[in-house]
Amino acid sequence: MGVMMPALSENPMNPVLGACPHDCPDTCSLVTQVKDGVAISVKGNPNHPLTDGVLCTKVSRYTERTYHPERLLYPMKRVGPKGPNAKFERVTWAQALADIGERLRTLSAIDPQAILPYSYAGTMGQVQGEAMASRFFNRLGASFLDRTICSSAGGTALAHTFGGKLGMRVEFFSEARLIVIWGSNSIGSNLHFWRLAMEAKRQGAKLVCIDPRRSETADKCDVHLALKPGTDAALAFAIMQQLITRDAQEHWLDHGYLAAHTLGWPELRDRALEWPPERAAEFCGLPVDQIIQLAEDYGRTRPAAIRLNYGVQRAHGGGNAVRAIACLPALIGAWRERSGGVLLSNSSRFSVNKQALQRPDLLGDRRPRTLNMSTIGNDLLRSTSAAFGPQVQALIVYNSNPVAVAPDSPKVVAGFAREDLFTVVLEHFQTDTADYADYVLPATTQLEHWDIHASYGHTDVLLNRPAIKPLGEAKTNTDIFRALAQEMGFMDPCFQEDDLSLCRQVFGESVDFELLLQQGFAHLEVPEAPFANGGFMTPSGRCEMASSSLAALGEDPLPQVLPNHEPASTQWPLAMISPPARNFLNSSFVNLKSLRDIEIEPKIEIHPQDAIHRQIETGQTVRVFNERGSYVCQAEVSTRARPGLVVGLGIWWRKLGREGSNVNELTSQALTDMGRAPTFYDCAVEVAKIEA
Numbered sequence: 306m307g308v309m310m311p312a313l314s315e316n317p318m319n320p321v322l323g324a325c326p327h328d329c330p331d332t333c334s335l336v337t338q339v340k341d342g343v344a345i346s347v348k349g350n351p352n353h354p355l356t357d358g359v360l361c362t363k364v365s366r367y368t369e370r371t372y373h374p375e376r377l378l379y380p381m382k383r384v385g386p387k388g389p390n391a392k393f394e395r396v397t398w399a400q401a402l403a404d405i406g407e408r409l410r411t412l413s414a415i416d417p418q419a420i421l422p423y424s425y426a427g428t429m430g431q432v433q434g435e436a437m438a439s440r441f442f443n444r445l446g447a448s449f450l451d452r453t454i455c456s457s458a459g460g461t462a463l464a465h466t467f468g469g470k471l472g473m474r475v476e477f478f479s480e481a482r483l484i485v486i487w488g489s490n491s492i493g494s495n496l497h498f499w500r501l502a503m504e505a506k507r508q509g510a511k512l513v514c515i516d517p518r519r520s521e522t523a524d525k526c527d528v529h530l531a532l533k534p535g536t537d538a539a540l541a542f543a544i545m546q547q548l549i550t551r552d553a554q555e556h557w558l559d560h561g562y563l564a565a566h567t568l569g570w571p572e573l574r575d576r577a578l579e580w581p582p583e584r585a586a587e588f589c590g591l592p593v594d595q596i597i598q599l600a601e602d603y604g605r606t607r608p609a610a611i612r613l614n615y616g617v618q619r620a621h622g623g624g625n626a627v628r629a630i631a632c633l634p635a636l637i638g639a640w641r642e643r644s645g646g647v648l649l650s651n652s653s654r655f656s657v658n659k660q661a662l663q664r665p666d667l668l669g670d671r672r673p674r675t676l677n678m679s680t681i682g683n684d685l686l687r688s689t690s691a692a693f694g695p696q697v698q699a700l701i702v703y704n705s706n707p708v709a710v711a712p713d714s715p716k717v718v719a720g721f722a723r724e725d726l727f728t729v730v731l732e733h734f735q736t737d738t739a740d741y742a743d744y745v746l747p748a749t750t751q752l753e754h755w756d757i758h759a760s761y762g763h764t765d766v767l768l769n770r771p772a773i774k775p776l777g778e779a780k781t782n783t784d785i786f787r788a789l790a791q792e793m794g795f796m797d798p799c800f801q802e803d804d805l806s807l808c809r810q811v812f813g814e815s816v817d818f819e820l821l822l823q824q825g826f827a828h829l830e831v832p833e834a835p836f837a838n839g840g841f842m843t844p845s846g847r848c849e850m851a852s853s854s855l856a857a858l859g860e861d862p863l864p865q866v867l868p869n870h871e872p873a874s875t876q877w878p879l880a881m882i883s884p885p886a887r888n889f890l891n892s893s894f895v896n897l898k899s900l901r902d903i904e905i906e907p908k909i910e911i912h913p914q915d916a917i918h919r920q921i922e923t924g925q926t927v928r929v930f931n932e933r934g935s936y937v938c939q940a941e942v943s944t945r946a947r948p949g950l951v952v953g954l955g956i957w958w959r960k961l962g963r964e965g966s967n968v969n970e971l972t973s974q975a976l977t978d979m980g981r982a983p984t985f986y987d988c989a990v991e992v993a994k995i996e997a
């Protein structure tokens with residue numbers, strides 16, 4: 306260990322091995338070609354089995370993003386009012402750090418909880434993510450942030466059912482005979498899984514897609530079930546009901562597996578019997594035959610694999626939906642084979658040494674309050690109270706663009722616009738959020754820093770080496786927090802550790818770091834069929850259909866069907882979902898012209914039936930609105946949206962939209978049943994054409 310270090314920091318490697326930093330289950334291995342200190346291409350690593358030499362369109366443009374003329378290269382201080390018309394002027398790092406340090410010292414002398422970090426997965430890197438940043442905020446005693454914006458409903462559901470984020474290994478989907486793609490537009494958001502699904506299809510597998518929208522993926526599957534958003538638990542129960550009631554003739558249930566490896570099967574069985582296909586058909590808005598056919602396919606086909614994804618858990622009952630679906634493989638004993646079961650995420654396979662990395666011990670005996678990132682709109686508008694604690698007076702934003710991505714933008718914007726709020730944003734670009742900053746600090750991109758990555762879609766660790774020097778005066782997130790620590794007088798030696806040492810600490814002995822240095826990736830040791838013989842990580846060691854942890858919380862231990870927060874009503878008759886556009890990654894890449902040209906402009910897909918009586922035609926400007934706000938975009942009359950549904954592909958920068966807003970103008974801050982997550986896809990609206 307460490308022998309090769311001096312040479313490595315000079316980076317003799319060319320091409321340079323890296324990892325895609327984006328919030329995507331594929332976590333590709335990158336190869337960057339460098340010439341005269343300039344990165345000239347970023348390609349997929351042909352030696353990494355899952356990347357297989359291929360990147361998505363977005364990241365193949367990574368050099369365009371890195372050398373973008375609008376890259377932030379210097380620290381900037383706002384002059385004049387906050388918001389889309391804000392003006393900034395260049396300052397030195399010394400000036401910026403001194404001023405920020407002074408503001409934070411003043412606030413923390415009264416109560417450091419008035420300071421809130423706000424970050425998410427702009428980079429999924431363990432080092433440029435929550436390493437030095439967490440050390441800094443722990444030492445400071447700032448408020449904690451509950452990072453719920455994406456996956457915490459589903460993640461909590463898996464924890465209650467399997468004991469963690471655990472599931473099938475993605476590579477074995479290629480051998481499945483039935484693949485149910487449930488709540489995922491894989492072609493857009495999980496491309497390398499899709500390639501495995503196509504391999505299975507070539508060998509005769511049947512592909513079923515369950516999605517309210519006829520996505521690019523639904524187009525290419527054999528069957529598409531276009532259910533109403535937020536109704537997945539009922540569909541899962543109806544499949545169970547068929548497996549149970551027809552078992553006497555068909556022998557679909559795996560009684561041995563159920564007896565040995567599940568908890569609460571008799572109770573779940575009773576609940577599932579309440580959902581005959583006819584009832585589910587009505588509730589989900591599906592033809593009854595489709596439900597029966599799916600149950601028959603699931604009962605008859607082995608191996609049967611479910612690629613479950615986060616699209617199902619962005620409605621009120623999202624956690625319960627994930628639990629109901631996660632129980633299905635046990636009914637038919639699908640787990641017995643390596644190509645059977647379900648995969649939502651395998652994140653719990655990675656053992657990240659958070660104690661070493663984030664140093665919670667720096668808190669001492671302080672226990673700061675926790676604020677939920679999904680309700681940042683409301684929380685920025687709250688004043689000091691006994692229940693809430695101190696008003697939020699400073700925000701440090703990194704790896705996230707909350708003004709564009711957080712729900713209920715009218716509230717979020719009002720909060721960020723508060724004149725008395727001190728905001729610092731670490732960014733690559735002048736995002737919607739950066740427009741509200743007092744200071745914008747230029748951060749390095751993945752080509753400019755070290756990092757190490759877990760994945761939520763596969764079970765390999767990837768190392769990212771810097772390929773080029775930081776552009777302009779950009780600094781790594783870690784360096785910015787090191788400098789702030791120094792400014793604050795935090796003397797703990799942990800603030801001196803360099804990024805390569807941090808990389809080594811993340812997975813400790815659980816990965817071979819020398820191998821990572823050589824080939825850029827290392828496989829974790831994960832069983833091929835993780836639950837073939839039970840071995841769930843729950844307290845009982847079983848698949849907890851009746852969850853002991855939910856029971857301990859005083860909640861219904863069984864999965865249940867919950868209605869949406871916002872069912873269609875006379876006033877708001879249309880359900881709106883806003884899944885990602887294929888050529889953007891959340892709000893990243895929206896400012897890349899070549900990618901924006903493919904997506905053209907913000908649109909709302911509306912079914913012909915719903916368009917006709919509103920006199921809406923493709924290409925017309927429409928207003929999408931509800932009690933929270935109003936959003937202007939272009940209509941696309943299309944059967945991609947099922948009747949009663951509109952689809953606003955996300956997540957556009959507000960300032961690049963028609964009237965300076967995006968779909969989150971309409972989404973709500975109501976939370977899911979589990980995990981305190983947002984309900985982006987549980988949102989009722991009306992649409993009207995705007996007269997020319």
Ligand SMILES: Nc1nc2c(c(=O)[nH]1)N[C@H]1C(S)=C(S)[C@@H](COP(=O)(O)OP(=O)(O)OC[C@H]3O[C@@H](n4cnc5c(=O)[nH]c(N)nc54)[C@H](O)[C@@H]3O)O[C@H]1N2
Nearest residue numbers: 488489490493494534535614615616884885887889890891
């Ligand atoms: N190109 C691209 N790739 C991405 C991203 C991106 O922005 N762009 N984002 C990344 C991130 S952060 C994440 S979390 C993942 C997200 O990717 P996924 O986990 O797949 O989740 P979503 O894209 O939110 O939704 C997937 C599909 O679910 C459908 N859906 C909506 N509501 C429901 C419902 O109630 N039930 C069912 N069955 N389906 C529903 C949507 O129409 C969509 O087609 O993708 C990652 N990959």
Ligand SMILES: Nc1nc2c(c(=O)[nH]1)N[C@H]1C(S)=C(S)[C@@H](COP(=O)(O)OP(=O)(O)OC[C@H]3O[C@@H](n4cnc5c(=O)[nH]c(N)nc54)[C@H](O)[C@@H]3O)O[C@H]1N2
Nearest residue numbers: 425426427428455704705706710731732748883891892893
């Ligand atoms: N309506 C609607 N809203 C949604 C969703 C939806 O489906 N519909 N999806 C939700 C989901 S799943 C998610 S995960 C969130 C995602 O929301 P965010 O996590 O905020 O993701 P991005 O919009 O990609 O913004 C990440 C920002 O981090 C910056 N960044 C990247 N790398 C670095 C770095 O190394 N250092 C620094 N300082 N900055 C960096 C990028 O430039 C970018 O501006 O959005 C959520 N919002």
Ligand code: SF4
Nearest residue numbers: 325329332333361364
């Ligand atoms: S965004 Fe996803 S598919 Fe694209 S390069 Fe990154 S990990 Fe691969």
Ligand SMILES: [Mo]
Nearest residue numbers: 328454455456
């Ligand atoms: Mo996400």
